[in-house]
Amino acid sequence: MSVVLRLERAALGFGGRALWEGLDLEVSSGELIAVLGANGSGKSSLLKVVLGQVRLWSGSATFLGSPVRRGDRRIGYVPQQRLAEDGVPLRGRDLVALGVDGHRWGVPIPSRARRQRVNQLLSSVGAEAYASTPLSSLSGGEQQRLRIAQALAADPRLLLCDEPLLSLDLPHQRLVSDLVDNARRRLDLGVLFVTHDINPILDKVDRVLYIANHRFRIGTPDEVMTTDVLSELFDAPVEVIRHNGRILVAGVPDHDPYHHPEAAVLR
Amino acid sequence: MIGLDSLGTVWSEIFNFSDYGQLLPLLKNSIIACVVLGIVGGLIGVFVMMRDMAFAVHGVSELSFAGAAASLLFGASVVTGALLGSLTAALLIGILGARARDRNSVTAVLMPFGLGLGILCLGLYHGRAANKFGLLTGQIVAIDDPQIKSLIVISAVVAVGLVVIWRPLLFASTDADVAAARGVPVGLMSIAFMILLGLAVAVSVQIVGALLVLSLLVTPAAAALRVSSSPVWVPLLSTAFAVVASVGGILLAAGSSVPISPYITSISFAIYLTCRLLSVRRTSHRSTEPAHAT
Numbered sequence A: 001m002s003v004v005l006r007l008e009r010a011a012l013g014f015g016g017r018a019l020w021e022g023l024d025l026e027v028s029s030g031e032l033i034a035v036l037g038a039n040g041s042g043k044s045s046l047l048k049v050v051l052g053q054v055r056l057w058s059g060s061a062t063f064l065g066s067p068v069r070r071g072d073r074r075i076g077y078v079p080q081q082r083l084a085e086d087g088v089p090l091r092g093r094d095l096v097a098l099g100v101d102g103h104r105w106g107v108p109i110p111s112r113a114r115r116q117r118v119n120q121l122l123s124s125v126g127a128e129a130y131a132s133t134p135l136s137s138l139s140g141g142e143q144q145r146l147r148i149a150q151a152l153a154a155d156p157r158l159l160l161c162d163e164p165l166l167s168l169d170l171p172h173q174r175l176v177s178d179l180v181d182n183a184r185r186r187l188d189l190g191v192l193f194v195t196h197d198i199n200p201i202l203d204k205v206d207r208v209l210y211i212a213n214h215r216f217r218i219g220t221p222d223e224v225m226t227t228d229v230l231s232e233l234f235d236a237p238v239e240v241i242r243h244n245g246r247i248l249v250a251g252v253p254d255h256d257p258y259h260h261p262e263a264a265v266l267r
Numbered sequence B: 001m002i003g004l005d006s007l008g009t010v011w012s013e014i015f016n017f018s019d020y021g022q023l024l025p026l027l028k029n030s031i032i033a034c035v036v037l038g039i040v041g042g043l044i045g046v047f048v049m050m051r052d053m054a055f056a057v058h059g060v061s062e063l064s065f066a067g068a069a070a071s072l073l074f075g076a077s078v079v080t081g082a083l084l085g086s087l088t089a090a091l092l093i094g095i096l097g098a099r100a101r102d103r104n105s106v107t108a109v110l111m112p113f114g115l116g117l118g119i120l121c122l123g124l125y126h127g128r129a130a131n132k133f134g135l136l137t138g139q140i141v142a143i144d145d146p147q148i149k150s151l152i153v154i155s156a157v158v159a160v161g162l163v164v165i166w167r168p169l170l171f172a173s174t175d176a177d178v179a180a181a182r183g184v185p186v187g188l189m190s191i192a193f194m195i196l197l198g199l200a201v202a203v204s205v206q207i208v209g210a211l212l213v214l215s216l217l218v219t220p221a222a223a224a225l226r227v228s229s230s231p232v233w234v235p236l237l238s239t240a241f242a243v244v245a246s247v248g249g250i251l252l253a254a255g256s257s258v259p260i261s262p263y264i265t266s267i268s269f270a271i272y273l274t275c276r277l278l279s280v281r282r283t284s285h286r287s288t289e290p291a292h293a294t
């Protein structure tokens, strides 16, 4: 197991306000880390740092031994879900093809190798059935599968997924997390998986990075998801209940309950 | 019978094919211009639709009109004026309006300013009235040899430019976040696109007129997107639709005393309507199929 991503004493914030500070994190190949935290705690921003799109306040972020940079194709990215709108001239396979060679100049030249690569990626996420369906008429779950295939197209060493389960029903949540899990085992990928509910991926997670209150905790789910650790992290009495293999966190204080009512609900 | 009589007069003003044989050779330049414009409009329209920039196109064409009108007033080249106006507008909208909401307000601010400026220049201009009217609603036989050359050169720049940046532009227009993560220079793509759009608008303004640019830069692509979702077929269909509309427009306009633009806009609209009807049938077919399991 080699280290793919390393953050050292990393701090980030915007407009003089810190999101998190002193973050030390190592992601090894084949390791799946869940990134948890309330809305606005800086989870997406962490991924942007790794993508080289946002600069750290201080500390360092290195990917495969060199400082992170923009447009490194060895990082796969599945952004926070946005459904494709009408008026996009793409079908399922075209979205995946953009992952293969969308960064190259010119118009795509059809070739057998290209078609095979796209077919192989489509079948790796079980999306052959809607390869030729317009993107805009696919469901959220179907689009998410295609996005994962697109992210895997460039043989990445690290996969960043930003809330890939958001607004999916339970069967699709399981399906998409299985896909990510299979991919990281098959390709020996490091994975940062941002989610606000750990349960759909609980049995796959190696470690948890929980961000709250400008601070964080890192460890296995058993180490982090406890009443003591989370109460200390949130500076408030939080109760963690384990029930039927699920983790329920009650009493998480929310700075903005009006906008994010789901964060205050017992999960 | 007076009603029928006057109807007949109106009809022969709209459609009049006597002397058609002699007219056609005179139209050579205009037909070439229309083919070229159709190709450029059809291609760039696909990205205008993807990037949701129809309103911005309208804004750019009003500033292009202002530039052209100012050149008419000061006796400069209309092509240069149209180019300056549309490039300025396209870059302003591109830079100040990176986000969709900003873009709409920047466009809405620029558009009446451009239109007003253009009307002021035309008001002060005492040359041929046909020139004035033409910038707003299009002109026909007025294309002379130097003008056609510049139109073809500019159009070629747009077409070649689009082909060169096609894939990264498609990627950036589909999902800018992922494209950026994949190393596509997303910011550069949007500036390059705005420049190409500005050039395409400047060419269109001189043929269909500022008020009707959308009929060649948006309608054909919108029609194509109704009947296909293939990244190969949509640009091909869109280009075909735009060429049919513009060349069909000039062939019909040739015999009449009416400007070219109503013909282009009508054909363009008819194509769109047809595609919409086809797509209604297509989607109603699809929704009767069982939803596939996922």
Ligand SMILES: Nc1ncnc2c1ncn2[C@@H]1O[C@H](COP(=O)(O)OP(=O)(O)O)[C@@H](O)[C@H]1O
Residues within 6 Å of the ligand: A014, A015, A019, A037, A038, A039, A040, A041, A042, A043, A044, A045, A046
């Ligand atoms: N580019 C930026 N400029 C200024 N503020 C930003 C920027 N990106 C994110 N933020 C702010 O940082 C905070 C964390 O955002 P984000 O990382 O998206 O949170 P999360 O993904 O955990 O919900 C939010 O308050 C957001 O408004």
Ligand SMILES: [Mg+2]
Residues within 6 Å of the ligand: A043, A044, A045, A080, A162
């Ligand atoms: Mg987020």
